Amino acid sequence: MNNKRILVTGGAGFIGSNLVLHLMKSYPGCEICNLDKLTYASDLTFLADVQSQKNYSFVQVDIVNREAVRNIIRDFRPDGVFHLAAESHVDNSISGPEPFIMSNVVGTFNLLEELRLWWTEENLFDKGRFLHVSTDEVYGSLGATGFFTEETPYAPNSPYSASKASSDMLVRAYHHTYGMNVVTTNCSNNYGPHQHDEKLIPTVIRTALAQKPIPIYGKGDNIRDWLFVGDHCKALDDVFQKGRSGETYNIGGHNEWTNIDLVRKICSLLDEMVGEGPEGGYAQLITFVKDRPGHDMRYAIDPTKIETELGWRNTQSFEDEMKKTLAWYIARYQK
Numbered sequence: 001m002n003n004k005r006i007l008v009t010g011g012a013g014f015i016g017s018n019l020v021l022h023l024m025k026s027y028p029g030c031e032i033c034n035l036d037k038l039t040y041a042s043d044l045t046f047l048a049d050v051q052s053q054k055n056y057s058f059v060q061v062d063i064v065n066r067e068a069v070r071n072i073i074r075d076f077r078p079d080g081v082f083h084l085a086a087e088s089h090v091d092n093s094i095s096g097p098e099p100f101i102m103s104n105v106v107g108t109f110n111l112l113e114e115l116r117l118w119w120t121e122e123n124l125f126d127k128g129r130f131l132h133v134s135t136d137e138v139y140g141s142l143g144a145t146g147f148f149t150e151e152t153p154y155a156p157n158s159p160y161s162a163s164k165a166s167s168d169m170l171v172r173a174y175h176h177t178y179g180m181n182v183v184t185t186n187c188s189n190n191y192g193p194h195q196h197d198e199k200l201i202p203t204v205i206r207t208a209l210a211q212k213p214i215p216i217y218g219k220g221d222n223i224r225d226w227l228f229v230g231d232h233c234k235a236l237d238d239v240f241q242k243g244r245s246g247e248t249y250n251i252g253g254h255n256e257w258t259n260i261d262l263v264r265k266i267c268s269l270l271d272e273m274v275g276e277g278p279e280g281g282y283a284q285l286i287t288f289v290k291d292r293p294g295h296d297m298r299y300a301i302d303p304t305k306i307e308t309e310l311g312w313r314n315t316q317s318f319e320d321e322m323k324k325t326l327a328w329y330i331a332r333y334q335k
């Protein structure tokens with residue numbers, strides 16, 4: 001891995017910024033270029049610790065702009081790409097799907113096509129590797145039992161998951177048609193520092209600390225499989241280095257929670273860590289609101305393939321990492 005030239009797209013977002021920090025720490029011999037449009041969901045201050053290091057650079061590029069993608073690929077000359085840039089919030093994809101189609105589908109196409117042309121010209125076709133970071137939401141919704149495996153048929157239900165499923169299909173086609181060296185990961189919900197305020201866990205913490213109603217969709221019985229972002233980054237690193245070309249790998253931590261149980265857990269940790277909540281604790285602030293249209297009931301990942309083939313494991317304790325995560329947001333929101 002050392003001495004590689006790695007392009008990370010979406011490196012100013014939640015998972016991307018954690019990944020850039022992971023790669024910079026683990027592989028000091030790598031050149032890392034962070035490409036990001038800097039949408040509302042990004043924050044470069046998370047990367048303040050690495051921004052002046054000689055082997056790190058940042059470029060503000062919109063991957064929808066094909067010419068800008070061509071230029072950065074030819075300037076930076078990556079031999080590896082971790083592709084995370086995407087519009088990522090399901091609610092926004094329901095109120096306005098177009099940016100999701102543009103960034104997630106057209107943007108992924110622009111990257112694949114410009115890399116294919118350049119790697120072919122430079123005779124790097126076998127050496128170059130493209131890791132496409134996707135989501136378990138492409139598989140649709142599970143009932144009370146069962147798990148998503150790599151063989152589960154795609155059945156996306158929201159404009160967000162449909163745009164990610166489309167980009168996964170393009171990546172697959174570039175492998176089968178052109179022999180491009182690609183790997184795709186489909187991961188469950190992540191938690192950890194650097195996530196945008198709009199997402200569930202930051203919203204719960206922010207509203208609880210402000211002693212405002214904590215909104216929960218429907219009855220709160222939807223189930224998600226939560227993975228610490230650091231474990232996701234380690235999995236991406238493993239798949240990039242050891243994954244078989246053309247394969248997909250599901251990433252998940254065997255850590256299912258109903259939304260209501262997760263929010264109650266966060267509230268009780270906040271009672272311990274902060275106190276100062278309403279009489280009876282922060283959980284008193286929980287308020288049920290109108291459900292999201294087409295809300296998938298349950299996601300759960302079977303990570304057997306990445307565990308047995310690549311030796312990856314979800315190593316962190318949920319309680320410990322959630323406490324550290326809460327401490328990070330408490331410091332942020334109580335500034």
Ligand SMILES: NC(=O)c1ccc[n+]([C@@H]2O[C@H](COP(=O)([O-])OP(=O)(O)OC[C@H]3O[C@@H](n4cnc5c(N)ncnc54)[C@H](O)[C@@H]3O)[C@@H](O)[C@H]2O)c1
Pocket residue numbers: 009010011012013014015016035036037038039040041042043061062063064083084085086087088089102103107133134135136164186187188189190191195196
């Ligand atoms: N957050 C999760 O729980 C989760 C789980 C599985 C997979 N994923 C996938 O991981 C990736 C990163 O997710 P995240 O939660 O960090 O998202 P995020 O919204 O926090 O960050 C996305 C980043 O992409 C950038 N971006 C968006 N459109 C762009 C464009 N057109 N050109 C260049 N940059 C652009 C944004 O500025 C932002 O910095 C996404 O592809 C997402 O689908 C996320």
